[in-house]
Amino acid sequence: MSYVKLRSYLLCLWGRAAGQEGQTLFEFTLVVSLVAFLCIMILSALGLTIVDLFDPLAETMGFGG
Secondary structure (H helix, E strand, C coil), X not given: CCHHHHHHHHHHHHXXXXXXXXXXXXXXXXXXXXXXXXXXXXXXXXXHHHHHHHHHHHHHHCCCC
């Protein structure tokens, strides 16, 4: 195999790897953002449930509105 063919082959492989690296980074970012969104939604729902749970106690103690 000559140097020219080897060089072009290596450049082709390097170009493919660079494209997949960007795709992998995008997929990782997408997964992290979806997990963060789900955590926010779950914590919001949990917070509302906790407030509803302790609201009667606050009213009993005189802190209710």
